[in-house]
Amino acid sequence: MKAVCTVLIACVTMFLVPTAVAQDARRITPEQIDRLVKPYLDAKRINAISIGVIDGDVSLTHHLGTLSRDIPNPPTDQTIYEIGSISKVFTSLLLASEIEAGNLKLTSTVGELLPDVSKANPALNSVQLVQLATHTSGLPRMPANLDLSNVTDPYATYSRESLHTYLSSIDPAAKPGEKSEYSNLAVGLLGDVLAMRSGDDYDVLIRRVIAEPLGMTDTGAMLDPSCLSDSQKSRLAPPHDANLDANYNWHFASLAGAGSVFSTTSDMLRFAAASLDPPDNDLGKAMRLSQQKHAAPIGSGVAMGLGWHFARDKQTLWHNGQTGGYHTMLMVNPKLNAAVVVLCNTAMGDVDALAGQFIQTIAGMNVEPKSFDEALTVPAETVARLAGQYEIAPGAVLTVRADQSQLFAQLTGQPEVQIFAISETKWKYRVVEATIEFELPDSGPASSLTLFQSGMKVPGKRK
Structure with a gap:
């Protein structure tokens, strides 16, 4: 979950592939996958990575790297990964299933489903379920009462009561449909109200509606450790941060719909295949509905x-x-009859670009392996001059902290992550494709910075 999903701004990865390609050119081989993954392994950017590909009538899986420093084995088709915000596709498919069953409408509102909460806050009466699923609800990325001090498991204790308390008093910054803002809160809320309606928890609901009909026997939601069987626990890839250091598994309560799903390469290929060719049943109708365009681009x-x-x-x-x-990517292209699944047990955003290279290769494009800049060691006294708070938008402050020669950045409402030096003034994230460039005078602290991400250039002045 980009993305607390460690994405800084709604991270929009947009790949361009040909609209048509000759059948005999549409091939990707294990050797091509090896070539594209090798720089990531050589640069020690990832631990284990699992790739699943559908290329027309051909499908394959490929696994590289090792599960951890202490477990030198590669992953397999049955290795379990947290898939993060790909969960939002599952949550939205639950909504589409309810619509196809005639139980809800796209235009049904939060107020209709949470009458007690909307009575306290009438603004929710105009928030439609389709807007929750398309990030146009006007709700912020994260609820302000989510305690991010527990960086090891930030969502585990955020209860339904906490969610409803927050919703009862929130004053949305934008009207529904006016603005596009990636929101874990919105899709987490959607998943919770759908679970409430069903009488099941989110884990049971996605297994019953999606996983079991598609034969996805190793897919569920990480609400607590008991959601994994003993066999699945033994196959769970150990999590790592962007430095390849051991990290923690996440668990979810009321915001499960935003990022709680776990799965395997085998199961995700089943989901990708069904997305390319939906079954002729109610679930297939819901999958087709979810793939239709429901919100035009707004702003960026x-x-x-x-x-x-x-x-x-x-x-x-x-x-x-x-x-x-963990970092993961799912891409499907029905016109090319192609899909790519990438699952990685390292929280490193460069994996997105790798998935794009795979689908471009399937489309017949000539793709060159990625090259990585080596991180530099910057003197501690220079690093200290970069530390401070920088306002990049009203209410959004990027806090930069120095620790000897290391530098860390934290955007309001998100966890702190380490960034890495390309030069004394230019530093790169590894959890997402983003860089920060500081304006550093001849003496004294940096006066400002600029955040570069997804084609956007966001300046911030020191507070």
């Missing part, structure tokens, strides 16, 4: 299906995900 946002992002080519549907120790 992208067109949205229900949970799905549309890529720049207007035909590739995608979603990525990140938790404290």
